[in-house]
Amino acid sequence: MMQLKKYLGPLNRNNPITIQILGVCSALAGTAQLKPAVVMCISVAVVCAFSNFVISLLRNTIPPRVRIIVQLLIVATFVILVDQVLQAFFYEISKMLSVFVGLIITNCIIMGRLEAFALANRPLPSAIDGLANGIGYGLVLIIIATVRELLGSGTLWNYRIIPETFYQNGYINNGLMVLPPMALIIIGVIVWIQRSANKELQEEY
Amino acid sequence: MRKFSNTYIFIYITVIVVAVATLLSLAATLLRPYREANIKNETMAQILTAANYIHQDKKEIPHLFSEVATESEVGDIHFFSVNTSDGRLLYVVPVAGKGLWGPIWGYIALSEDLKTVEGAVFSHKSETPGLGGEIAKDAFSSSFKGKSLFDEEGNFISIKVVKTKTDDSRNNEVDALSGATITSRGVEEMLYRCLPEAIKAIQASTIQSQIQQTQTKE
Secondary structure, X not given: OHHHHHHHHHHOOOOOOOOOOOOHHHHHHOOOOHHHHHHHHHHHHHHHHHHHHHHHHHOOOOOHHHHHHHHHHXXXXXXXXXXXXXXXXXXXXXXXXXXXXXXXXXXXXXXXXHHHOHHHOOHHHHHHHHHHHXXXXXXXXXXXXXXXXHHXXXXXXXXXXXXXXXHHOOOOOOHHHHOHHHHHHHHHHHHHHHHHHOHHHOOOO | OOOOXXXXXXXXXXXXXXXXXXXXXXXXXXXHHHHHHXXXXXXXXXXXXXXXXXXOOHHHHHHHHHHHEEEEEEOOEEEEEEEOOOOOEEEEEEEEEEOOOOEEEEEEEEOOOOOEEEEEEEEEOOOOOOOHHHHHOHHHHHHHOOOEOEOOOOOEOOOEEEOOOOOOOOOOEEEOOOOOHHHHHHHHXXXXXXXXXXXXXXXXXXXXXXXXXXHHHO
16 A cells, blocks of 8 residues: 555656656646647657666666766667657657657656655666656646636647537637736646645645 | 666676667657548648638548549659539649748649639748647638738739738738747748749649640540
C-alpha cells in the first residue's frame, strides 16, 4: 500500500507541474487544443517511462562523470523515435506540435526523474515511476487544454460543443484562451485549487 | 562508489553512441516512405487549397488531385493547371523564398488570364510561432485573393506586403504581419521574383499548345 501511494504521488500530491513547477514551458505551448495536448502527454509519458527503464538497466555501468551525457543520449533517442513515428502516422498533429516534440528532450521532468529515481532503483519500479510522472504531467495538460479549447474555440477534440445558436445570440469565443499566457493563468488557478484542498501543501510564510 | 578508468568511459560512450545511431538510422529508413507520402499529400492539399478547394477529406485528396489538376513543366518551372469546382481554369504556381529563420514557400493560384491572384497558401519551415508563423494561417493568405499583379498599362507590379495601405488604387497591397517584418518582406520578395518567371513559363506553354492544336487541325 505504501508502495502504491509512492508511485501515485505524481498524479496529485507530488505533481510535476503544479507542485514541482517543472515542464511549464510545454504546458503553455501545446495546450490550445485537446488533441495535441493528449498526444504531447502520451509522448512525454512514453519517453519518460522508457528512458527511466533503460537508464535504470544501465545504472551500475554508467560512469558518474559522464552520466548526464548518457542520460541525454538515451532521452534524445526516444524523443527522436517518438517524433519520427508522429511524423509518419500523425502528420497533422506533429505539425501542430512542431518544435515542442523535439523540446521534450529538455523537459526537466524527464531529466529530474532519471537523476532522482532511475539511477538508484531497479528497472521495473523506474519505468512505473516514469509513467506515473508522465501521466501526472499529462493530467494537468489535459485539464488546461480542455478549458482552453472549450472557451477559446467552442470545441472539444475538434467537435463543436457550444451550439451555433449561442453564437447567433451574441456569444463570442474568448480569443485570449487561444494564446499561451492564458495557460499560465490556468496553471495558477489549478495550483490554487489544489493547495486550498490540501492544507499540507501550503507553505508557511 | 566504483572507480571508472578513462578507457572504460571512452569505450562505454563509443558503444552507446554507435548503438543509438544504428537504431535511429534504422527507424528513419523504415519510416521514410510514410513521411514522404505525408509530405506529398500535404503539397497536393496546399495546391488544392490555393485553388479554393476547401476542407477536403484527407483521404480524398490524392484522388481529387489527380482528377482536377495536371502538372506541367517548362524549363525548370513547374506549374499546375487546376479545374475549379465552378468550371474555371486556374494556374497554380509554386513560389519559394527566405523567411527570418529558414525557407518559406507557397502556392499561388492565378486566373486564366494570369492577371489576378485567385488564392494563395503559404508555409514555412521554422518561422516564429505567432509572429512569422502566421503566414501559414488563412487570415493572411486569404488577403491575397483578388489582388491584381499588373497595372493598367500591363506592367508587372507584383503584390506589396505593406505596414499601412497607403494607396491601394492599383489593388495590389496586402497587410503585413505585425512583429514579422522580415518574414513579410520575404513573402513580398518571393512573389516579386517567382511570379514573373512562372507567368512567362505558362504563357510559353499555352502558346506552344495552341501551335500544336493548329498544326493537328491542318
